[in-house]
Amino acid sequence: MPDIDCDRFRLRTFVESLKGSDELDVRDEPIELADVADVFEGNRGAVWLRQVGPRRQELVGGVDASRTRLARAFGVPPDLLLPEVLRRLRVTPRIVELTRDEAPVQQTVLTGADADLTVLPVHLQHGLDGAPYISASVDYVRDAGTGRTNVGMRRMMLRGRQECGVDLVSPSDLRAMYEASAARGEPLPVSFVVGAHPIDHVAATMRLPVDELGLVASLRDAPLPVVKCVTNDIRVPADGEFVLEGYLDPRGHVESEGPYGEFLGYYGAVKSNPVFHLTAITHRHDALFQTATIGGHGMAHTDTAALSGLRTEATVWRALETAVREPVAVCATPSSGGMFNVRIAIRQRVPGEARNAIAAAFGCLANVKNVFVVDPDIDVFSDGQVDWALATRFQADRDLVVQGGLRALPLDPSLNGSRVGAKAGFDLTWPFGSGERLVTTVPEPPRYDGARFASLREALADGPKHFAELMAALGSRDGREIVVELDELRREGSLDRDDRGRYLIAG
Numbered sequence: 001m002p003d004i005d006c007d008r009f010r011l012r013t014f015v016e017s018l019k020g021s022d023e024l025d026v027r028d029e030p031i032e033l034a035d036v037a038d039v040f041e042g043n044r045g046a047v048w049l050r051q052v053g054p055r056r057q058e059l060v061g062g063v064d065a066s067r068t069r070l071a072r073a074f075g076v077p078p079d080l081l082l083p084e085v086l087r088r089l090r091v092t093p094r095i096v097e098l099t100r101d102e103a104p105v106q107q108t109v110l111t112g113a114d115a116d117l118t119v120l121p122v123h124l125q126h127g128l129d130g131a132p133y134i135s136a137s138v139d140y141v142r143d144a145g146t147g148r149t150n151v152g153m154r155r156m157m158l159r160g161r162q163e164c165g166v167d168l169v170s171p172s173d174l175r176a177m178y179e180a181s182a183a184r185g186e187p188l189p190v191s192f193v194v195g196a197h198p199i200d201h202v203a204a205t206m207r208l209p210v211d212e213l214g215l216v217a218s219l220r221d222a223p224l225p226v227v228k229c230v231t232n233d234i235r236v237p238a239d240g241e242f243v244l245e246g247y248l249d250p251r252g253h254v255e256s257e258g259p260y261g262e263f264l265g266y267y268g269a270v271k272s273n274p275v276f277h278l279t280a281i282t283h284r285h286d287a288l289f290q291t292a293t294i295g296g297h298g299m300a301h302t303d304t305a306a307l308s309g310l311r312t313e314a315t316v317w318r319a320l321e322t323a324v325r326e327p328v329a330v331c332a333t334p335s336s337g338g339m340f341n342v343r344i345a346i347r348q349r350v351p352g353e354a355r356n357a358i359a360a361a362f363g364c365l366a367n368v369k370n371v372f373v374v375d376p377d378i379d380v381f382s383d384g385q386v387d388w389a390l391a392t393r394f395q396a397d398r399d400l401v402v403q404g405g406l407r408a409l410p411l412d413p414s415l416n417g418s419r420v421g422a423k424a425g426f427d428l429t430w431p432f433g434s435g436e437r438l439v440t441t442v443p444e445p446p447r448y449d450g451a452r453f454a455s456l457r458e459a460l461a462d463g464p465k466h467f468a469e470l471m472a473a474l475g476s477r478d479g480r481e482i483v484v485e486l487d488e489l490r491r492e493g494s495l496d497r498d499d500r501g502r503y504l505i506a507g
């Protein structure tokens, strides 16, 4: 296994790297499954429970639930996360196939009656959920037509020891593949990895027309070790914690799944969905089970919002690269689920680019709903700065773009059942070319740059100067003595001011 380290991208390794920081809350005491959800609610850190349920199993959740932790996973500071993801998307993938003996994720293999989903530490996440859900589950499926592997994240509602409901209501590549195989009356083999590095989750949430096993490798920026599953032909990362192997039966969207506390912060209704049948569980000897946080009042601090945010930002950025000349930054706010409210900073080179940015963001992703475009001086990650720009740079009758009849997310409760919805664009940039005036200039502490002069008169004779420039001209570290000198000049009729507030010699 040349240059393959099966622990480097292991979930446990990443979680251990958070130890001793504010990013991780470790609970050593035993906890019952019924109490697990409460520990995650509103908790901003990743939470590692060391003894869950009667089997005292380990469970970690919220691992991906902040930009800081996702950035750590990619080895960069938070402000460089998006550029790093965009760079890695261009990395040529390398995949290395391991034998079953070499693959840590197959250290333990459970088949037949030994493969039992109800042995795993799966807890009830929300009060009205239909059953306990496996929520950090990454699905790997081979497309029979193209031979490509599709990777996504899909939650699994327990229906028994070997059955789960899988939500395939929204349009997705997996749904298209499933419907094609169901139409042929064939089961669709699928393997779910539970317990994976944040990078694998980022790859899973991307929807790109490529082999997504390669996408996992590219985003890791390292060779990806894979292994063939025990009961189907799918290749999965060999360094995961658990794999749940099986198939979706071909009966179609026939069994009830849900309700479930969803990614917009409200419940999703009971849906008709396909059924997953388990054929094997494989796992590491010391496997760490994982859950993903999703909805509720603390939605801004959930795995789903952070992962969706990065995916939205990458998608919008790519659209902006063709729509405008100079995108500067993109933020999909976590409190809007990392998708509905998107802030874009651009450097406008020609009039109209803010509107182009709005149009590009509207069109590139159904999930994008309200778009705010700002000039580069506004930090798109600062709620306060964007609120200030909305308050002071926006005129609703001039700068609001509203477009209706667009594809919307059915889970948006404000749609009241409509299949299409409206999007709003807020152009918070200064009208082109008007941002250089004094009344649009943002006050900052004085800097005292400029040439030195022997006297105030000489400084003013050199040309009009702001007060701070006069302080610099005279090397003043106080300023009040200059007030007195200016007053003397004013009294003798020698001082004037221009429309920018600079002092100058009268006449």
Ligand SMILES: Cc1cc2nc3c(=O)[nH]c(=O)nc-3n(C[C@H](O)[C@H](O)[C@H](O)COP(=O)(O)O)c2cc1C
Pocket (backbone or CB within 6 Å): 135, 136, 150, 151, 152, 153, 154, 155, 156, 166, 167, 168, 169, 170, 171, 172, 173, 174, 175, 204, 205, 206, 207, 208, 292, 303, 304, 307, 308
């Ligand atoms: C934690 C998490 C759970 C998700 N669960 C589901 C789900 O149950 N059903 C679904 O359709 N999409 C779900 N998604 C969104 C999909 O994973 C995402 O749209 C993905 O890009 C779909 O991949 P595909 O189109 O390649 O199949 C989830 C996303 C996250 C981050």
